Amino acid sequence: MIMVTSIKDTVRLNSGLDMPQHGFGVYLITDEDRGRAAIDRALESGYRAFDTAQFYENEALVGQLLKESGVPRKDLFITTKVTNPKQGYDSTLKSVEQSLKDLQIEQIDLLLIHWPSKKHFFETWKAFEKLYDEKLVRTIGVSNFEIHHLEKLAIKANIKPAVDQMEIHPYFTQAALRDYLKKNGIAAEAWSPLGRGAVLGDETIGKIAGKYGKSAAQVIIRWHLQSGTIVIPKSQTPSRIAQNANVYDFSLTDDEIKTIDARDRSDGRTGPVPDKVYEEI
Ligand SMILES: NC(=O)C1=CN([C@@H]2O[C@H](COP(=O)(O)OP(=O)(O)OC[C@H]3O[C@@H](n4cnc5c(N)ncnc54)[C@H](OP(=O)(O)O)[C@@H]3O)[C@@H](O)[C@H]2O)C=CC1
Numbered sequence: 001m002i003m004v005t006s007i008k009d010t011v012r013l014n015s016g017l018d019m020p021q022h023g024f025g026v027y028l029i030t031d032e033d034r035g036r037a038a039i040d041r042a043l044e045s046g047y048r049a050f051d052t053a054q055f056y057e058n059e060a061l062v063g064q065l066l067k068e069s070g071v072p073r074k075d076l077f078i079t080t081k082v083t084n085p086k087q088g089y090d091s092t093l094k095s096v097e098q099s100l101k102d103l104q105i106e107q108i109d110l111l112l113i114h115w116p117s118k119k120h121f122f123e124t125w126k127a128f129e130k131l132y133d134e135k136l137v138r139t140i141g142v143s144n145f146e147i148h149h150l151e152k153l154a155i156k157a158n159i160k161p162a163v164d165q166m167e168i169h170p171y172f173t174q175a176a177l178r179d180y181l182k183k184n185g186i187a188a189e190a191w192s193p194l195g196r197g198a199v200l201g202d203e204t205i206g207k208i209a210g211k212y213g214k215s216a217a218q219v220i221i222r223w224h225l226q227s228g229t230i231v232i233p234k235s236q237t238p239s240r241i242a243q244n245a246n247v248y249d250f251s252l253t254d255d256e257i258k259t260i261d262a263r264d265r266s267d268g269r270t271g272p273v274p275d276k277v278y279e280e281i
């Protein structure tokens, strides 16, 4: 069983960088007052890793709020993603320059290709390798890459992606992809780790939660952590943010992990299919 003891726990990436295993997702956090309340509560609750994206149109807000928080930059881990309309060699470089300005930082900790591109598949990665060589980003990775995308990337990549961020939760466990990533030394990171709320009413998970006096969200986050997955739950509700961070005073048994694994279902996906989301780009 994987030991997870604190929100400060990290995963060693294939680049040698240590990434917090439990971070905070900021999709849809765009209002300044609610955003400040959410990010302040996340920091108070121990979160130091933040997952944003050009597509979220909140890099400037997140950058500003993190700066105003007074938490030293060296203690934060900031991920952002290049959006598909900005993919391609020159356009990626330009867009990352803007992300750095918006986030008010000198270096991005983890830069991801948001979705696999049909048109600019290799060019975007070449730009990522240049950004890595120039130390403008500390680690490079991908998001929403399935096995066939990773195999294609390996043909021309000089640097292997450190992370693949994709939809994973109890109704969409992605066992085959996670197995492939493990064998290839790429860290798995779960987006929509709570299934965007869809898994929270699950009866089986509810029973496990009852046993520990925890919520379904806390049990699911614990399942991700004990499975070795990097996890970035999102909430704009301060009490839920604190609750989601409070998962280090109980441990699931191996049988409970297996029981949650078995909640996987064929129609469990809550987000877009990687090859269909941007048909033309
Ligand atoms: N790479 C990619 O393509 C993608 C990346 N992501 C990343 O992953 C992050 C998380 O995924 P996301 O899609 O936001 O979904 P999540 O699975 O994290 O679920 C978020 C939803 O669950 C609710 N929620 C959170 N905690 C609790 C709780 N304790 N009890 C009850 N409800 C709760 C939130 O409500 P409320 O906010 O109202 O509290 C919100 O509606 C994103 O913010 C983003 O950073 C997400 C999708 C795709």
Ligand SMILES: O=C(O)C(=O)[C@@H](O)[C@H](O)C(=O)CO
Pocket (backbone or CB within 6 Å): 027, 053, 055, 271, 272
């Ligand atoms: O949040 C993201 O990173 C996403 O890409 C998704 O939310 C996705 O684009 C989507 O579901 C939009 O409705």
